[in-house]
Amino acid sequence: MTKGRLEAFSDGVIAIIITIMVLEIKIPEATGWTDLASLWPKFVSYILSFMYVGIYWNNHHHTFQAVKKGVNGKLLWANLNLLFWLSLLPFATGWMGEHEFSRNPIIFYGFILVMCAASYTIMLNVLKKREGEGSVIAKAVGSDRKGKLSIFIYLLGIALAFIHSVLGFLMYAAVALIWLIPDTRIEKIYTGEDQSEQ
Amino acid sequence: MTKGRLEAFSDGVIAIIITIMVLEIKIPEATGWTDLASLWPKFVSYILSFMYVGIYWNNHHHTFQAVKKGVNGKLLWANLNLLFWLSLLPFATGWMGEHEFSRNPIIFYGFILVMCAASYTIMLNVLKKREGEGSVIAKAVGSDRKGKLSIFIYLLGIALAFIHSVLGFLMYAAVALIWLIPDTRIEKIYTGEDQSEQ
């Protein structure tokens, strides 16, 4: 089986997830600037989630670029599991934005981020096992330090949210910034391209 | 005619169906954990439907992998018929989740599952006729025992829902678990791949 349809389907789902999140930002009933400005928690939440979905699409793109063998059942379901958790991001984003970063929604958002990250790690392991130890994927993924670091910072953010919910949000934003640097682990090995050109 | 656009269009529709279901889970108006927890019937319904849509996409992927001849009008409409019934899953899911698995929504959900399964069987028969008796599709589909078994269990679930609605839900969940094992009938014949590797 080829990877093309799995990539296309994932692209479709991710494109819809990234776009329906904007539907949570309801149109103000009045036309004052304050009416618009009062939506700032929703806009800030949307920006963070847009970045996260963009990061996942970006990494998905990089990872499957390195996939040489076809797709089997395990990989299909590992990928669907990732899409499932990503599909809960619009809900978590809406809850967080609706209630101006109060504690519980922040913790729930962090939980969804942890589940997304864990699902990605599971998918990478399925890929690594399938592609084999000497494969580009296996070399590139390595010990997946960036993924483990992310989960650690998410959990730290959840813990800090008990002190002040905004601290949790800042932790999640910090992880997003780390990932904005594209997943050069794979890119470097696969393309042999000079990283400085990135 | 090539199968590429039919696959791409089906992927698009299925990707949207799987994603808009999450819009039925409305954001809680308060921030308590109990507010979130009270949504559990919607989450459980969503998980089951996500699995079902994933299964249909998965099987669609496998089946069309084995299609050698192009697409004709009959196949296009058999495929659109399948997409039609799948497109009613978000509605059925929402009704079931909104009313905490009360009897009628459970029965209706089962009815939609039966129609989806029957539509898939119709599509397989159109494919089998087109591809010919000796084709991969014809061999792989065989007597379509898994499909017939599914419809039987759905009908059993509908009947059991008259005793207790949760029994119906459990039957539907059981069928989903059967299908989580990918449609190896086709995979085995087509790829000659060792099934144990799955």
Added chain:
Amino acid sequence: MTKGRLEAFSDGVIAIIITIMVLEIKIPEATGWTDLASLWPKFVSYILSFMYVGIYWNNHHHTFQAVKKGVNGKLLWANLNLLFWLSLLPFATGWMGEHEFSRNPIIFYGFILVMCAASYTIMLNVLKKREGEGSVIAKAVGSDRKGKLSIFIYLLGIALAFIHSVLGFLMYAAVALIWLIPDTRIEKIYTGEDQSEQ
């Protein structure tokens, strides 16, 4: 320019149009069968519109199959014009379904169908001019009798709706049934395939 991206974009838009129409069927607030049954005008409207969007996708598929030359600006905009009118179908469907086939929504639905058909004819003419007189498209389209007949029946339906709105709906349904027979004009000439096999 290649036609691939235009086809993919059109598939995406059409896939979303066909799927968001189901969002107009709101989940009943109670669980009685009568609550579900009272939605029948919405279901019937949805079925008709699903068929129409399927027909347009089907014909789009057939037509672009025969396109040999690339895509230019005029064709891009003729295609976007078609997608624009198709994108109003969910709104027209919802209005018709919400008000149980009362006259004005039926007339408006007919108007949208006329505009979709006219847009398709415009697109075919752009294609014909681009591909040249001796092209497959030009031969296949011919005098476009089926398209002209459809517009005539739509207008008849609009007129009959002033007598009884259901007559209008029946006319629109009749046109859909005519088109369920795939656009064999192109298929026959292009593939040389025996039509009886269809």
Added chain:
Amino acid sequence: MTKGRLEAFSDGVIAIIITIMVLEIKIPEATGWTDLASLWPKFVSYILSFMYVGIYWNNHHHTFQAVKKGVNGKLLWANLNLLFWLSLLPFATGWMGEHEFSRNPIIFYGFILVMCAASYTIMLNVLKKREGEGSVIAKAVGSDRKGKLSIFIYLLGIALAFIHSVLGFLMYAAVALIWLIPDTRIEKIYTGEDQSEQ
């Protein structure tokens, strides 16, 4: 890395953006023609935004046609930045349509248009740097007069909105009309095709 998946993902997001805007046009609660007619500001807003999203897709199509080198991280994020601002168009369109072109929504809509245009310029510069000075992209983009002119007219529109909001809307509509003429800068150089045939 190939540009195919970036194009496919962008097509998906743009297809969803162009389609969900229609969801802002709520179905009238009554069936009178006046009920439909009262929605005219929403329809007019939708038409303009549909044209703009069509223009961006069109230009995206043309631009990436000329891309010879693969996709790197910077380009991925420049493209996601463009998609982010485009994804706010449905919100801005809804606010403008809901309040019948009152001043603040008109100004906000203009602001989103400025950000979209600026994002496109940024993306073109990333492409130009990557493709090199002598590349088709670099030649075609040139001094990007059309892009700069657009931003100037948007800003003029925002300023004129303080006199009368409709003047702002007319400025935005004027820019759309300028762009309806496809981006022939690239088309001419790339295809060497006779422009008069366009």
